[in-house]
Amino acid sequence: MPDATVPAVEMRGIVKRFPGVLANDHVDLTVRAGEIHALLGENGAGKTTLMNILYGIYHPDEGEIFVKGQRVHIRSPRDAIRLGIGMVHQQFRLVPSHTVLENVVLGLPGNFFFPERAARRRVQEFAQQYGLHVDPDARIWQLSAGEQQRVEIIKALYRGADILILDEPTSMLTPREIEELMSIVRRMADEGHTVVFITHKLDEVFAVSDRVTVLRQGRVIATRETAHTDKRELARLMVGRDVLFRLEKHPVAIGSTALEVQDLHVRNDRGLPAVRGVSFSIAAGEILGIAGVAGNGQRELVEALAGLRPVEKGRVLLNGEDVTNRSPRALVQRGVCYVPGERIVGTVPNLSVAENLILKTYDQAPVCRGIFLDSRSVASHADSLIEQYAVATPSRETPLKLLSGGNIQRTILARETSGEPTLLMAAHPTSGLDVGATEYIRQVLLSQREKGTAILLVSEDLEEILQLSDRIAVMYNGELMGILPADQADLETIGMMMAGVHRTP
């Protein structure tokens, strides 16, 4: 049993500077033993940096760290692990072609001979104890995001972590997986583990945490008992102003059909049918929301429409023109924009922010003149988007990978939504964004709609779908369960359809 009087972690006066940014500015953070402590803050507030310091990835410029009452110098993740600290990052770091078991023991000392039986037994114990169910022999690439996350948690526990840091653990999960994760986290806390939980979703803060600390621009603004605060207060602490939680959705005259999809069939990476006979259309100035539990073919559908995945059967018409199986290039030129669900697909981490912003327009005027890139227009293009979308970056020349998760997402959104697309497809556009940015991006989608763009919105977040869409389609097992006008859609109906109940209008 942990000693309740000694904090599990105490960070005092932590300062971390990066070129051009003060990521942590004299941060004090106390995490009590056995508590679930939520860490809240806007994109770029310094949450990940602070936790990376605790996990030994970065070294603080100033400040001291105490773990279980003792002053420590954490110089690397290995030191952190030795102190019982484990971390699950925003991006998972598993080896896709290895099995769960192999990933769990990977990199442990004294494992030259694979101690398979012992490892298997421990993994099964964790499954029992915390509900961390996952097939130990499955290969990582076969697992959903939620399952991969469980493997990461098991990995940390296997290394003896009793202080677990979860960095935006819910941003890639389905609502069901989120609930499972919450119960896992609670069970771990009941067993005496300490959990630091980074999130942007206020609901999650209230669902799971005992206390919450809010960071803004590298500084601690407040620490509260979760029971003694509310959403409104937290949002204000986080953003520094009142957040409206309200969008202005004006009625728009629906234009002609921009996208028409007829009896589409697409296979997934494993060659199995993933989209099976899907038909729908979207008019200019209309938002079609696609709801559904992840893994029901949404990703394959959108990739096929972006030209990134072959269409096996069926037709895709864009403004009446047959564009089935045309190259991504041809579609980009016809004004198809796409915000992919996985950030790594849409970015080049080692190139600068400015270069990432011209990823799709690099061969068009004014960025491109003849065969040359016009560096001045690249720069001014970058500057105006950085300002317009409030991307927090030291400069436009900073490599994209150094930005915070939410600011990388903003960069992608800036690139994809700033032009005048014919068709805009957005998969989980607000995942990883703070409340202010979420509000802003939703507003951007709505104003695109007003400009006459046809928008295909894929999201796990039903609230988002209901808020933005004109019509809502539900995808289940590769098929559309039906399409509803937004005013006829309620959570119950959609929930039934997501579970596979057909509904024909």
Add this chain to the structure above:
Amino acid sequence: MNSLPRIRLEKRLDTPRWLGIATPVFSVLAALLVIALIFGLLGVNPLIAYARIFTGAFGSLYGLSETVTKAIPLMLAGVGLAVAFRTRVYNIGAEGQLLIGAICATGVALFVPGIPDGLRLPAMFGAGALGGALWALIPAVLKARLRIDEVLTSLMTVYIASELVNHLVYGPWKGPGEWGFPYTDKFPLAAQIPRIGITRVHYPTLILALLAAVLAYILVQRTRWGFEIRVTGENPEAARYAGMNYLRTVMLVMALSGALAGIAGVGEVAGIHYRLRYPQGISPGYGFTAIIVAWLARLNPLGVILTSLLIGGLLVGGDAIQLAMGLPSATVYLFNGMILLFVLGGDLFTRYRIRMEFPGRTVVTPVRLEQEEVG
């Protein structure tokens, strides 16, 4: 208790600028240090050997001119490889593309009648570049279309090219005036590249090489194709997503590196030997050495100008000590191998930080001690 420090690697998030320059320099120094040890074991004083190498390569006008002469093919092929490797297209077949360039130039020099004298050399350069490019497209097409790994296929095309040269010089192209040697006839005067004075520096090829380095730099950094090259090399998935044509980019860089290697081959037959000879007589592995040149320059085409001169000097200096100190002819390969090893290994330092950990000092230290340390 055992008190040996443990060495650990830690990933760096970004590479400081100075490291990008320091790493190759230190890699070369480290390689020289190890080779010094080997010299020592062979009973050769390494300091004397290095002094000889240096004076041999840079200490006299003759040495210097030879260094430049050898740098020409290294520069040409190295620039092309730097661009290809940037794209993560691993063309290992520059040696073969160089030989094909030599064959094509010879064909135009000896067997195509009716070209005006003034156009003979440009035609040879053109044919060599074209031949090298087409030859490089074989592995390129196999990679882009059938996803066959280009490392193997491009290497295999070297041996085919080499046998082709052998076949020609022992067979159909063997010159009647060459006393039974496996040579073609000597090129006519109009097909010989002019040199500087009594040196072997065939300067038109040198100018082409320098031009290639500058143009390749501009290509990569400033043009839209260069943007495609960088994106494709960094994240092929993003390149596809952005609508870039992977097939075209792979073909472009392979053709480019093949063409430059081909031009290097033209320079060797038309600037040095004035005839096609058995393969080792044309190139002592310039196409392979160019791989080192490209990596040492950290894949920067402008850097290749420097590194090709450095490695060229090493080749010349290596020859010098072979003669003067009675070292085996493989000594030069020792240099090449060691340097490549250390340059590739040294790349580690740009991505990781090395930390020493002393078992005596554990992580958890009493507060008092730490405060002294922080002071």
